[in-house]
Amino acid sequence: MLKYLGSKRRLVPALAAAATATGARTAADLFTGTTRVAQAFKKTGMRVVAGDSASYSQVLAECFIATDSEAIDASLLAEEIARLNQLPGAAGYVTEVFCQKSQFFQPQNGEKIDAIRDVIEDYRGTWIFPLLLTSLLQAADRVDSTTGLQMAYLKEWAPRSYRPLDLRIPDLLPGPGASLPGDVTRTVATIGPIDLAYLDPPYNQHRYESNYHIWETLVRWDAPEHYGRACKRVDLRESSGRSPFNHKKTFAPALGQLIEGLQADVVMLSYNDESWVSAQDLTRMLRDNGLREVQAIGFESTRYIGSRIGIHNPQGQKVGSVRRTKNIEWLFIAGDRNSVRAATAATESFGGQVLEIAK
Ligand SMILES: C[S@@+](CC[C@H](N)C(=O)[O-])C[C@H]1O[C@@H](n2cnc3c(N)ncnc32)[C@H](O)[C@@H]1O
Incomplete structure (x- = not known):
């Protein structure tokens, strides 16, 4: 699988277990990147649609999600x-x-x-x-x-x-699926009703x-x-x-509109504790869009490799180190009470810890 910044490689088993626990039969992975998460959903038997604005992700989605290995x-x-x-x-x-x-x-x-x-x-x-x-x-x-x-x-x-x-x-994986090329702010309107939507937007300004x-x-x-x-x-x-999800100012309104535009019973959202929007605001955003129960779960994670190698000058000498080498990956699960409880419980054996978010 490709090397990819922000890829949910370590979280994939927890995400698949959470999604399965909700009983979802259909799912959309709308910032699919490497398609790792969409593949894990497809492996559980869900019918999956995978979208991303990057051309290479579209190709990966056509290969791993839209192609049925038994039909080629x-x-x-x-x-x-x-x-x-x-x-x-x-x-x-x-x-x-x-x-x-x-x-x-x-x-x-x-x-x-x-x-x-x-x-x-x-x-x-x-x-x-x-x-x-x-x-x-x-x-x-x-x-x-x-x-x-x-x-x-x-x-x-x-x-x-x-x-x-x-x-x-x-x-390749067996079963049907679809790719959804383009900017999610436009493509969301074409998805229709689904059981579960997984959102993993970018965390910073880098395109x-x-x-x-x-x-x-x-x-x-x-x-x-x-x-x-x-x-x-x-x-x-x-x-x-440029993506509205790559700017501090436009990130929160774009995410709010996206959630509003979804017709999903359950929404799972990945984010982390170093980025632009607080856990309180994300919780509020999910609730404001009609998802009654919202649970935040934290997974401790090692930061990108540069933080472990340290800071170097152009001559290659180490001149400093990065303050934090760990961060918390957040997973918000929002929907009806039973689904959220079941999904939350399913993450526990993968290191998921329930977070108390102040209102
Ligand atoms: C954090 S990465 C997702 C990683 C993915 N979950 C994985 O495990 O490989 C964020 C993705 O959002 C995509 N993206 C950014 N802005 C977008 C937009 N407006 N519409 C659709 N995709 C977008 C990027 O191309 C990138 O692949």
Whole structure:
């Protein structure tokens, strides 16, 4: 599974248990990112819709959520992946920009990515396109030279970057599902009634498409103008099209409107104790939108890797450390009393602790 900031890797079992305990048969994961949570819901037998505004997340959602593993030609997929793995490298945009102008991949892997991505383009619009592209994204992620964000690459090549690029068959899931591409402030109106909605909005001003600009380019395949040492996309620097969830001022009103626009019996919302909105305000927001019972649960979590490594000057010397290395991941569960109680109890065995929120 891809390296992704804010991914709910550790919380996935707790989220799946909570969702199952509510008895939900249908669910929407509306900031789906890697699709991890949506996949966990789908594995329990729920019919899931997964949405996100990032192009790469849409591809992942089409692959893991919208594709039914039992309804595809698995041998054709295996053959195509084997064929792509055999292609000789051919230097193109990725090699020039992400191997020569910057150092995200070793050139031999960059050349392979260029050659494979060009061939995948021929399949755009067919069922196999998101599956092959997901396989390429995952393969590229396994040999990149970053700490998990594409805002910078490592000064020395990461050991994994020396491994040859190797496409594998994605772990597809059986059953129906759907992807919901686009900005959730617009797409929410198209969802209709559902049992459960899971919301995991961004926690700060950093735009995900920019943090993961290489995946964005691998999906769009548009050879964009770039800037800076990390060769980020110029078009993502512009303020138009920015998410209201990436701004302190617009975050709370956007979240309030989103919750209001949902027709969900239960809403589960992830947030943390370092961000813009207090637990009291989030609780109030959920209650104001007709969800009678709201419970906040806390999970202790280790902060991002930079906080553990410390602060370094440009010469690589450690010049300070970050004050907090742990934070609390909040999970709000809102809905009718029975569902909220059952879901809350289900999180306990995964380290969930009930939080008392002052009114
Ligand atoms: C904290 S991450 C979600 C991580 C995800 N739960 C996981 O485990 O991989 C937040 C996600 O919100 C998406 N996002 C930000 N603004 C959005 C918007 N207005 N509409 C839809 N998705 C948005 C980002 O692209 C990002 O993938």
